């Protein structure tokens with residue numbers, strides 16, 4: 001097949017290390033050698049590749065960022081209007097203030113906001129402010145928080161530190177050895193693992209950063225226990241809501257769990273795919289941003305603020321998160337039904353708005369690759385972790401499950417024959433440990 005996406009990828013890999021900028025969008029994470037890889041347009045939940053083939057996106061909707069769908073008309077209208085009036089200036093954009101105000105209205109415990117563009121950057125800003133405030137350098141973390149040195153340095157002490165948080169076997173070349181012994185991973189839903197870090201590091205941990213939920217729900221008051229333990233030990237608690245924020249409820253997921261941190265970080269869904277990220281926090285802590293230097297030209301770009309404001313307005317008006325949760329529940333139920341009907345073993349998990357399933361077989365990666373391969377043939381970009389979007393409707397979901405049933409049936413038949421899965425290319429690479437994205 002004349003796969004124009006793969007052809008372009010081969011050329012791109014010669015001048016762009018790895019071929020693109022985000023691991024989670026690499027062709028080899030889905031279907032090595034066969035994935036469409038590039039899009040010519042994406043509107044609603046329909047993606048057109050370079051061969052002009054159309055697919056429904058059931059593979060995360062822009063790495064969880066587009067909960068209102070791709071190319072949302074209202075957001076685009078607001079952004080185009082801002083573009084015409086000038087997206088950059090010597091003066092500041094007033095929408096920066098409006099968006100900050102909105103975020104602290106939604107999160108009553110927070111008083112101040114800083115903005116940036118990407119999630120990883122926002123994490124770095126939060127860490128810098130928290131370290132400045134606590135006057136302690138060491139960090140305890142759980143989950144994924146971007147690519148910056150502070151995070152990657154977890155692997156300097158022990159090459160396996162990030163195996164259960166991000167990816168096994170990550171290299172740590174290029175990261176200063178001087179960061180060694182400054183960041184320590186704790187396990188989700190295991191308060192003892194955090195206690196151990198505090199005990200061993202003897203009053204040197206100044207920051208605890210974590211995703212409020214990963215693929216399992218907090219058990220046994222875990223978030224509250226983390227909050228109390230952090231407070232007792234003089235550490236700032238940061239909830240990284242870059243993926244969890246604005247999916248399950250209007251705001252950070254922590255609002256739903258009724259545990260407020262000292263700081264929280266948002267990105268992705270905040271601008272429905274336009275680059276904007278935010279750090280919110282309590283005034284006494286956020287003020288420490290002024291005792292250090294945190295500053296960037298492109299963080300003043302007007303369009304991210306406008307996209308954020310109009311995304312929030314639309315989410316609130318249409319009660320988007322309620323719909324995302326409802327569709328997610330339907331999808332989870334549909335997976336279970338399809339698996340039972342076709343006699344295959346899966347487990348289902350994740351937030352309702354960010355649901356996932358797993359093929360419960362030793363050759364999981366092989367089956368997962370086959371699933372993506374066969375769903376692609378049927379017109380779906382598909383993997384086992386999804387992000388719900390407002391533009392999914394009953395008709396689209398019905399089509400999706402017709403396809404899922406066809407593929408699950410094939411998986412069952414192949415399993416029964418105990419033969420190898422007929423893959424047209426290599427098995428996909430491991431995705432981020434944190435199953436979702």
Ligand SMILES: Cc1ncc(COP(=O)(O)O)c(C=O)c1O
Pocket residue numbers: 118119120121123143144145146147211240241242243244267268437
């Ligand atoms: C919880 C969390 N933190 C940080 C990041 C990094 O965000 P970005 O890719 O925008 O730098 C991500 C991205 O997946 C994330 O899910």
